[in-house]
Amino acid sequence: MKGVARSNKAWPLLAFLGWFCFAPMAQAARISDITEADLLERTLRFFSFTDPSLRYALAGSMLLGVACGLMGTFLVVRKLALMSDALSHAVLPGVAIGFLWSMTKNPLAIFIGATVAGLLGAATAQAITSTTKHKEDAALGFVLAGFFAVGVCLLTMIQNLPGGNKSGLDKFMFGQAAAMGREDVLLLAGVVLVCAAAIGIFYKEFLVTSFDPAFARSSGLKVQIFHYALILMLAFAIVASLQAVGVVLVAAMLVIPASAAFLLTDRLPAMLALAAVFGMLSGALGSFFSFVGRNLPTGPVMVLTASAVFALALFLAPRHGILAKWWRHRMRTRRVQRENTLKAVYRVLEDEGFRSESVSLRELAEHRRETLESSEAAIKTLEHHGFATREGADFTLTPPGWKRACEIVRNHRLWELYLNHAANIPADHVHDEAEEIEHILGEENVRQLEKRLNYARRDPHGKLIPGLEDIHGAGARFLSGNAVGFGPPRP
Amino acid sequence: MNQETPAESSAPLEVHDVSVAYHKKLVLYGVDLSVPTGRLVGIIGPNGAGKSTLIKAIMGIMPLSSGWVKIFGKPYAKNCHRVGYVPQRESVDWDFPVNVMDVVLMGRYGHMGLGRRPSAGDRDIARACLEKVNMLPFAQRQIGNLSGGQQQRVFLARALAQESDLYLMDEPFVGVDAATEAAIITLLRDLKENGKTVLVVHHDLATAREYFDMLMLLNMRLLAFGPTEEVFTPENLQNTYGGRLNILSEVVQIVGETKL
Numbered sequence: 165m166k167g168v169a170r171s172n173k174a175w176p177l178l179a180f181l182g183w184f185c186f187a188p189m190a191q192a193a194r195i196s197d198i199t200e201a202d203l204l205e206r207t208l209r210f211f212s213f214t215d216p217s218l219r220y221a222l223a224g225s226m227l228l229g230v231a232c233g234l235m236g237t238f239l240v241v242r243k244l245a246l247m248s249d250a251l252s253h254a255v256l257p258g259v260a261i262g263f264l265w266s267m268t269k270n271p272l273a274i275f276i277g278a279t280v281a282g283l284l285g286a287a288t289a290q291a292i293t294s295t296t297k298h299k300e301d302a303a304l305g306f307v308l309a310g311f312f313a314v315g316v317c318l319l320t321m322i323q324n325l326p327g328g329n330k331s332g333l334d335k336f337m338f339g340q341a342a343a344m345g346r347e348d349v350l351l352l353a354g355v356v357l358v359c360a361a362a363i364g365i366f367y368k369e370f371l372v373t374s375f376d377p378a379f380a381r382s383s384g385l386k387v388q389i390f391h392y393a394l395i396l397m398l399a400f401a402i403v404a405s406l407q408a409v410g411v412v413l414v415a416a417m418l419v420i421p422a423s424a425a426f427l428l429t430d431r432l433p434a435m436l437a438l439a440a441v442f443g444m445l446s447g448a449l450g451s452f453f454s455f456v457g458r459n460l461p462t463g464p465v466m467v468l469t470a471s472a473v474f475a476l477a478l479f480l481a482p483r484h485g486i487l488a489k490w491w492r493h494r495m496r497t498r499r500v501q502r503e504n505t506l507k508a509v510y511r512v513l514e515d516e517g518f519r520s521e522s523v524s525l526r527e528l529a530e531h532r533r534e535t536l537e538s539s540e541a542a543i544k545t546l547e548h549h550g551f552a553t554r555e556g557a558d559f560t561l562t563p564p565g566w567k568r569a570c571e572i573v574r575n576h577r578l579w580e581l582y583l584n585h586a587a588n589i590p591a592d593h594v595h596d597e598a599e600e601i602e603h604i605l606g607e608e609n610v611r612q613l614e615k616r617l618n619y620a621r622r623d624p625h626g627k628l629i630p631g632l633e634d635i636h637g638a639g640a641r642f643l644s645g646n647a648v649g650f651g652p653p654r655p
Numbered sequence: 656m657n658q659e660t661p662a663e664s665s666a667p668l669e670v671h672d673v674s675v676a677y678h679k680k681l682v683l684y685g686v687d688l689s690v691p692t693g694r695l696v697g698i699i700g701p702n703g704a705g706k707s708t709l710i711k712a713i714m715g716i717m718p719l720s721s722g723w724v725k726i727f728g729k730p731y732a733k734n735c736h737r738v739g740y741v742p743q744r745e746s747v748d749w750d751f752p753v754n755v756m757d758v759v760l761m762g763r764y765g766h767m768g769l770g771r772r773p774s775a776g777d778r779d780i781a782r783a784c785l786e787k788v789n790m791l792p793f794a795q796r797q798i799g800n801l802s803g804g805q806q807q808r809v810f811l812a813r814a815l816a817q818e819s820d821l822y823l824m825d826e827p828f829v830g831v832d833a834a835t836e837a838a839i840i841t842l843l844r845d846l847k848e849n850g851k852t853v854l855v856v857h858h859d860l861a862t863a864r865e866y867f868d869m870l871m872l873l874n875m876r877l878l879a880f881g882p883t884e885e886v887f888t889p890e891n892l893q894n895t896y897g898g899r900l901n902i903l904s905e906v907v908q909i910v911g912e913t914k915l
Contacts, residue, residue, distance in 0.1 A: 365770045372761045376747045382714040383765035384735035430797035432752045
């Protein structure tokens with residue numbers, strides 16, 4: 165197991181060597197001390213898991229990833245992402261007061277103080293929105309900055325107390341996974357347990373109150389209770405994560421893994437699971453890089469890892485990803501190009517009265533006002549898709565090619581006729597729109613159009629509209645009206 | 656079971672002197688009405704007349720400033736399982752990570768206990784309701800990948816899955832294709848035939864007379880309520896749409912502001 169993990173982790177480590185050059189200025193002196201051998205040694209030590217503080221750091225970071233992933237999912241689907249930012253900054257005064265209360269870095273005292281401060285922040289925001297004309301964004305912005313300012317002042321006061329500069333409270337700003345102890349990890353485990361159990365038991369209530377609160381209320385649910393329960397669990401997750409990620413960036417651990425998961429799935433249970441996994445992964449990698457990079461703050465590294473996961477999802481997601489969208493667009497463009505070539509071939513055949521079944525490259529090029537090379541390329545694509553066969557400079561449409569060509573021309577002319585007749589658009593204005601619609605119309609639309617137009621056979625410009633028989637049957641014979649043509653001979 | 660025996664004798668919906676204020680601005684003013692069983696009722700009125708507010712107030716989604724509402728003779732909270740609701744389609748986020756089946760199953764939630772999971776029976780009911788609106792083939796589809804008409808059918812199926820006696824529907828005909836509109840009206844008539852009572856917020860005067868057997872003309876005040884042929888008169892419509900109750904709405908707004 166260990167060996168496999170090590171070999172998997174080897175290459176991102178090398179990639180990160182370069183990144184270390186850009187590490188924060190304050191750390192620059194230390195990092196330049198680290199030689200490559202030293203770094204590898206540290207990596208080996210990381211994966212030997214002999215260091216108890218390392219074990220706590222790793223377990224804690226992974227647990228916080230799960231807690232943040234689960235709660236972040238609800239924030240993202242409820243469009244409350246800003247809430248996470250406000251809440252995480254609002255807990256800072258509570259951290260300081262929790263410390264002052266016990267005068268030690270007692271995790272439980274800090275947890276309680278911070279949770280109370282966070283809830284106070286949420287309540288303040290709620291009070292501002294419900295009693296003034298301010299909307300939620302302004303209220304959250306106020307709470308975020310106001311509470312954070314109070315917290316920074318209190319922390320500075322503590323730093324100036326005798327022995328205060330050894331309190332380790334400064335680590336709450338950007339996080340230091342290595343500073344986590346047994347109690348911190350147990351606290352995180354408790355939070356994960358509470359969140360997972362609450363979501364597991366009240367899944368359907370959280371689902372319906374998030375998706376359609378008005379409907380939930382109409383079916384007798386106390387929507388506010390579930391909203392406050394989510395805020396409370398959110399506060400738990402934030403406060404328990406502070407030691408590892410820090411106040412400033414914990415919001416990112418809530419929002420980024422969940423947003424990445426949102427790109428990858430369309431179901432809430434899958435989104436919860438993916439967000440938890442992404443959070444866990446970011447936590448593990450964050451603590452790893454924080455460890456091998458000595459005093460590198462864990463928070464930023466975790467957030468960078470989570471952002472990398474998000475970037476991957478953004479590009480590679482099967483349905484919503486940039487790559488998938490680009491690919492679909494490219495496929496559509498190519499199909500439209502093919503269909504336009506087929507249509508041009510049809511037009512050439514039509515201009516000749518369907519007397520022969522083959523078209524020369526030159527005729528096509530002249531018709532489309534393009535170079536022979538372009539026409540040749542277009543015909544090659546048709547051949548590639550089995551729409552045409554070629555002999556020297558002449559080529560012939562295959563039955564599937566002929567069928568598709570007829571369909572496109574029919575769609576085009578039907579749509580022109582429809583615009584002309586039903587929408588009263590002059591005949592010389594309808595061509596451009598039909599150029600686009602012809603590729604989109606489905607068989608069902610075509611049936612409706614034909615019926616609506618009384619199965620008319622001529623378009624506004626007097627050209628014949630290919631019918632079903634031409635598409636599925638004998639081909640050009642009917643259109644030309646004389647015996648020369650292609651397709652199976654009529655009995 | 657026996658708790659429903661006295662309820663049958665009372666009207667599905669009774670609204671007494673209900674006023675509703677939104678951000679201190681009065682939207683509904685002293686609405687009194689009682690809807691008899693087995694009717695298809697259209698709620699008609701201009702934009703901002705308080706049509707949606709009325710049905711939200713009935714269900715306690717919006718707080719009442721005064722008055723009370725009774726459902727089959729009981730307060731809403733006691734009888735909410737007998738009410739089905741179709742919210743406006745724009746009221747939810749259609750990118751939400753749920754599929755059609757998930758949404759229709761929400762209609763069953765009111766019949767389950769807290770923390771309970773939908774049973775096989777609930778799933779059967781949800782499937783049957785999807786079948787009724789011709790949406791069963793789309794059961795696994797994410798709701799954002801549906802047309803407007805299909806989304807409305809999903810909401811309707813969810814309300815059907817509630818198996819209620821009184822249905823409140825907010826603009827179910829908005830933004831739907833002709834086929835869906837026809838399907839919805841058939842469905843509403845079926846509900847009525849089965850003794851259900853249906854209230855529909857509707858914005859299209861042209862079809863109102865054809866669709867509903869009772870009409871409620873609303874413009875902050877309830878201006879008329881009764882059988883369609885009696886209510887649908889030029890005078891009533893003129894009262895509802897033409898002369899806004901400008902003086903009344905201004906005065907009550909001033910009253911509302913001085914109170915606080």
